[in-house]
Amino acid sequence: xxxxxxxxLALPAADDMWASLKTPVIWKAIRDAFYETIQMVxxxxxxxxxxxxxxxxxxxAGARGGILPKWLDGIINVVLSWIIVNITRSxxxxxxxxxxxxxxxxxxxxxxxxxAACVSLTIGTVPFFxxxxxxxxxxxxxxxxxxxxxxxxxxxxxxxxxxxREALPAxxxxxxxxxxxxxxxxxxxxxxxxxxxxxxxxxxxxxxFDVGVMLAVLVIMVLLVQIVQFIGDRITKLVDxx
Amino acid sequence: xxxxxxxxxxxxxxxxxxxxxxxxxxxxxxxEIHGIVGQSGAGKSxxxxxxxxxxxxxxxxxxxxxxxxASLSGVQLRQARRTIGLVFQHANLFDARTALDNVAYPxxxxxxxxxxxxxxxxxxxxxxxxxxxxxxxPAQLSGGQKQRVGIARALAxxxxxxLCDEPTSALDPNSTAEILDxxxxxxxxxxxxxxxxxxEMSVVKTLCDSVSLLQSGTIVETxxxxxxxxxxxxxxxxxxPLPALSLTPLRSGESAxxxxxxxxxxxxxxVAEASRIVGADVPVLAGxxxxxxxxxxxxxxxxxxxxxxxxxxxxxxxxxxxxxxxxFLTEVAA
Ligand SMILES: Nc1ncnc2c1ncn2[C@@H]1O[C@H](COP(=O)(O)OP(=O)(O)OP(=O)(O)O)[C@@H](O)[C@H]1O
Ligand SMILES: [Mg+2]
Numbered sequence: 001x002x003x004x005x006x007x008x009l010a011l012p013a014a015d016d017m018w019a020s021l022k023t024p025v026i027w028k029a030i031r032d033a034f035y036e037t038i039q040m041v042x043x044x045x046x047x048x049x050x051x052x053x054x055x056x057x058x059x060x061a062g063a064r065g066g067i068l069p070k071w072l073d074g075i076i077n078v079v080l081s082w083i084i085v086n087i088t089r090s091x092x093x094x095x096x097x098x099x100x101x102x103x104x105x106x107x108x109x110x111x112x113x114x115x116a117a118c119v120s121l122t123i124g125t126v127p128f129f130x131x132x133x134x135x136x137x138x139x140x141x142x143x144x145x146x147x148x149x150x151x152x153x154x155x156x157x158x159x160x161x162x163x164x165r166e167a168l169p170a171x172x173x174x175x176x177x178x179x180x181x182x183x184x185x186x187x188x189x190x191x192x193x194x195x196x197x198x199x200x201x202x203x204x205x206x207x208x209f210d211v212g213v214m215l216a217v218l219v220i221m222v223l224l225v226q227i228v229q230f231i232g233d234r235i236t237k238l239v240d241x242x
Numbered sequence: 243x244x245x246x247x248x249x250x251x252x253x254x255x256x257x258x259x260x261x262x263x264x265x266x267x268x269x270x271x272x273x274e275i276h277g278i279v280g281q282s283g284a285g286k287s288x289x290x291x292x293x294x295x296x297x298x299x300x301x302x303x304x305x306x307x308x309x310x311x312a313s314l315s316g317v318q319l320r321q322a323r324r325t326i327g328l329v330f331q332h333a334n335l336f337d338a339r340t341a342l343d344n345v346a347y348p349x350x351x352x353x354x355x356x357x358x359x360x361x362x363x364x365x366x367x368x369x370x371x372x373x374x375x376x377x378x379x380p381a382q383l384s385g386g387q388k389q390r391v392g393i394a395r396a397l398a399x400x401x402x403x404x405l406c407d408e409p410t411s412a413l414d415p416n417s418t419a420e421i422l423d424x425x426x427x428x429x430x431x432x433x434x435x436x437x438x439x440x441x442e443m444s445v446v447k448t449l450c451d452s453v454s455l456l457q458s459g460t461i462v463e464t465x466x467x468x469x470x471x472x473x474x475x476x477x478x479x480x481x482x483p484l485p486a487l488s489l490t491p492l493r494s495g496e497s498a499x500x501x502x503x504x505x506x507x508x509x510x511x512x513v514a515e516a517s518r519i520v521g522a523d524v525p526v527l528a529g530x531x532x533x534x535x536x537x538x539x540x541x542x543x544x545x546x547x548x549x550x551x552x553x554x555x556x557x558x559x560x561x562x563x564x565x566x567x568x569x570f571l572t573e574v575a576a
Binding site: 146148 | 335
């Protein structure tokens with residue numbers, strides 16, 4: 001872990017911008033950092049999607065009414081909608097990162113490294129994704145839900161066999177947006193001890209003015225986002241039968 | 243058999259109370275097609291939503307097949323809903339499912355095995371004339387085809403009752419005729435009791451055995467189509483309209499009479515009779531003859547010259563079996 005710490009080697013003079021890129025050590029550092037970024041994005045992405053889906057569905061069901069028990073609707077409205085989603089969503093991620101350090105340390109034993117970063121990444125993106133889920137579900141035509149209800153669907157069937165399924169294209173593009181956002185956030189978390197490409201770019205580009213490495217990392221991140229977006233768009237198209 | 247007794251529904255929104263249904267009582271016999279007509283906002287959709295318990299009635303009872311559905315909840319309610327098929331104006335198909343899977347949905351949630359429900363769904367698609375579209379998604383179907391899938395889905399769980407909320411309002415005349423045919427066909431074959439909401443009189447004319455007129459949440463006229471037409475009320479005027487554009491205006495002093503005849507009475511020489519009593523030729527201002535509920539109905543508007551003995555003419559025509567009204571008086575009253 002934390003493989004992307006700057007390799008201790010004497011760098012050539014700064015007149016050749018690409019000099020450090022010509023050493024194999026740098027490429028190993030880039031590769032390790034890349035894996036760390038992937039690790040952060042995949043792990044926190046999975047947690048975000050699972051937790052966000054649950055919260056998003058609860059938000060939607062609570063606002064719609066008639067799906068959950070009545071007393072739960074009220075609790076969801078206050079606790080989930082107001083306290084969790086609205087408040088956490090308005091805290092800037094950089095500040096959330098700092099604020100969560102003690103919690104992360106308590107939860108996973110350390111606040112350093114890609115796995116520790118996943119805690120704050122997940123907490124930072126879940127409220128955003130949960131709102132996307134809620135919106136996606138709310139955009140499902142009410143007539144379809146009526147049709148599901150009058151054929152005798154249970155709440156569970158209404159949610160999973162109809163609402164979620166009909167919202168799949170929107171959910172898929174919401175997941176894509178969230179993963180892209182996570183890639184950006186992971187760079188920020190990297191600076192706070194998470195490692196990964198963000199930290200590499202920062203330590204070379206900002207601390208050492210090694211523009212070559214910084215540009216290489218930038219290119220990799222841009223490519224990564226493009227690939228995620230491309231795959232996401234394909235999946236969205238695949239599940240969209242409208 | 244559908245029996246609605248003293249059904250009321252009040253909506254409370256933003257502090258305003260809207261009484262959408264006010265003491266509605268209605269009964270539809272087995273295997274009968276009953277039409278509910280009324281203007282926009284009359285409460286037609288609310289009535290259907292109360293019958294399927296998409297809305298909870300404020301008071302009153304709804305019996306479908308002998309059971310009071312308004313008192314049910316939970317599992318029992320869901321089971322009761324399976325005895326009701328609902329067809330929507332805009333089909334409301336599930337976009338993420340193929341035509342076959344849409345039709346199979348009610349069976350899927352009822353726990354019918356995959357092979358069995360797919361076979362039944364395929365049968366139903368054939369019944370509605372859509373063999374070969376099993377794998378098509380709703381987006382690939384025309385409006386009329388979507389509505390057929392919607393009807394097949396409504397029939398999937400073998401309901402006793404089919405409710406249709408404006409099933410043809412979004413369709414062109416051709417598809418409308420086809421869908422109405424299909425609904426009648428389905429009733430004949432499966433012996434369903436059908437309730438059709440509509441604002442198109444042509445639907446009542448071509449499809450319904452009986453009809454009710456809903457006005458501001460109250461049923462103001464109801465009965466078999468023949469009876470309702472013979473009653474010479476608002477529904478009669480809407481079902482047998484006079485071609486409005488050709489109405490010649492009255493000259494001063496003239497008075498107009500509307501002569502309604504149903505069944506054999508249509509053939510009687512009302513105009514000649516009126517002319518005889520008045521002692522002058524009585525011109526016909528407008529007229530129409532419709533074929534309704536298996537019989538004929540005619541409505542004529544004639545102009546009586548100034549000074550004519552209007553009550554005498556009316557009495558003579560009534561004696562011949564016509565219903566006679568002064569159109570301007572009734573229109574003021576209506
Ligand atoms: N959910 C609701 N909340 C408040 N008022 C409602 C609601 N649903 C219907 N209404 C009111 O109830 C009345 C009847 O509405 P309804 O939809 O049943 O009319 P309709 O006869 O179906 O009209 P249309 O032909 O336009 O479909 C209207 O005044 C409407 O504003
Ligand atoms: Mg309506």
